[in-house]
Amino acid sequence: MKNFDIALIPGDGIGPEVVTEGVKVLKAIEKMDTNLSFSFTEFPWGCEHYLKTGKMMDDDGIDKLRHFDAIYLGAVGYPGVPDHISLWELLLRIRKEFDQYVNLRPVILLNQSLTPLKSKTEEDIDFLVIRENSEGEYAGAGDWLFKGQPEEVVLQTGVFSRKGTERIIRYAYEEARKSNRTLTSISKGNALNYSMVFWDEVFEEVGKEYPDVETYSYLVDAASLYLVSDPERFEVVVTSNLFGDIITDLGAGITGGLGLATGANVNPEKQYPSMFEPVHGSAPDIAGKGIANPIAAIWSVSQMLDFFGEERWGKAVLTTIQDMVKETEMLTPDLGGNAATGDVGDSFIEKLKITA
Ligand code: NAI
Numbered sequence: 001m002k003n004f005d006i007a008l009i010p011g012d013g014i015g016p017e018v019v020t021e022g023v024k025v026l027k028a029i030e031k032m033d034t035n036l037s038f039s040f041t042e043f044p045w046g047c048e049h050y051l052k053t054g055k056m057m058d059d060d061g062i063d064k065l066r067h068f069d070a071i072y073l074g075a076v077g078y079p080g081v082p083d084h085i086s087l088w089e090l091l092l093r094i095r096k097e098f099d100q101y102v103n104l105r106p107v108i109l110l111n112q113s114l115t116p117l118k119s120k121t122e123e124d125i126d127f128l129v130i131r132e133n134s135e136g137e138y139a140g141a142g143d144w145l146f147k148g149q150p151e152e153v154v155l156q157t158g159v160f161s162r163k164g165t166e167r168i169i170r171y172a173y174e175e176a177r178k179s180n181r182t183l184t185s186i187s188k189g190n191a192l193n194y195s196m197v198f199w200d201e202v203f204e205e206v207g208k209e210y211p212d213v214e215t216y217s218y219l220v221d222a223a224s225l226y227l228v229s230d231p232e233r234f235e236v237v238v239t240s241n242l243f244g245d246i247i248t249d250l251g252a253g254i255t256g257g258l259g260l261a262t263g264a265n266v267n268p269e270k271q272y273p274s275m276f277e278p279v280h281g282s283a284p285d286i287a288g289k290g291i292a293n294p295i296a297a298i299w300s301v302s303q304m305l306d307f308f309g310e311e312r313w314g315k316a317v318l319t320t321i322q323d324m325v326k327e328t329e330m331l332t333p334d335l336g337g338n339a340a341t342g343d344v345g346d347s348f349i350e351k352l353k354i355t356a
């Protein structure tokens with residue numbers, strides 16, 4: 001019997017609504033597989049907690065999370081608390097303290113009807129973005145000088161260490177080799193004359209160890225064009241923190257929207273827990289209405305199961321998602337249906353029982 005200890009941080013807005021559905025799925029799997037069990041511990045952290053206590057998470061929050069096998073997070077951020085506080089004091093803090101330097105964001109078109117790109121099919125849009133998740137443009141390095149004065153200057157520094165750059169690029173080469181796919185690096189060496197020239201050099205250097213992996217290197221602006229005009233060029237993509245953030249929202253845009261986009265924050269060495277979350281935020285515009293799409297959060301469960309080495313279940317969850325998006329009556333309004341969040345979760349579980 002294998003047991004996995006999962007920390008739940010449902011967070012704000014629709015976060016708790018979608019995490020509830022993901023947990024339902026894990027509990028259903030536990031019932032179907034007598035060799036697997038999950039235990040859950042919930043942490044009430046987020047913006048409401050901040051308004052009550054002045055803190056996004058407990059002071060010893062990181063220590064409280066340290067022994068878990070995984071963290072399952074909904075969304076963080078809500079009107080009333082500045083976004084840079086909610087993001088930095090919870091989400092980014094966990095990513096950094098637990099050295100979750102790999103952000104895995106699959107961009108997969110599950111059904112042709114979901115893409116706004118005419119004539120693109122499921123075969124054309126199927127890639128994995130590996131985003132650097134610990135430094136780069138989101139290192140939080142910089143300065144704010146002469147605040148409010150005419151000579152005011154702000155500096156936001158990109159930090160690219162050799163260790164940080166090499167390890168993400170190496171991870172991507174390994175992934176491309178393992179899955180027998182091409183590897184594309186997205187950078188911007190023509191304008192960012194330190195950071196991205198360095199990135200490109202490391203990409204080439206590490207590549208010498210992987211002569212079997214076919215590589216491409218695009219500037220981020222050209223890559224944005226190709227993502228729309230020929231997404232079939234991309235198989236495994238490696239890129240920096242900022243560029244990865246942006247192009248994966250573009251990826252969500254061509255595959256059905258944020259209600260379907262997931263991301264894993266991984267510490268590959270398993271020295272610390274990894275964190276699984278939908279890409280979307282707390283969606284204040286629809287929070288409390290019971291219409292949030294839970295599929296992105298359920299896809300996170302699939303990534304978590306893969307990470308646990310339970311790939312059979314990870315695959316079963318993904319296949320069931322694929323079946324679900326073929327029918328509109330059991331989908332939330334963002335995908336053209338009129339089902340409620342909880343009904344989508346329940347119907348998902350019925351389908352999963354048949355798939356598994
Ligand atoms: P958002 O992702 O919350 O919403 C953008 C749009 O997509 C909204 O119209 C929303 O209704 C829709 N949407 C998002 N998820 C959906 C779902 N599951 N089902 C149906 N529709 C969905 O982004 P926004 O509005 O820019 O940010 C809202 C708050 O969330 C902010 O405080 C922001 O800082 C935070 N945020 C947190 C993230 C995280 O926790 N990882 C990521 C992005 C934003």
Ligand code: MG
Nearest residue numbers: 245246249279
């Ligand atoms: Mg983002």
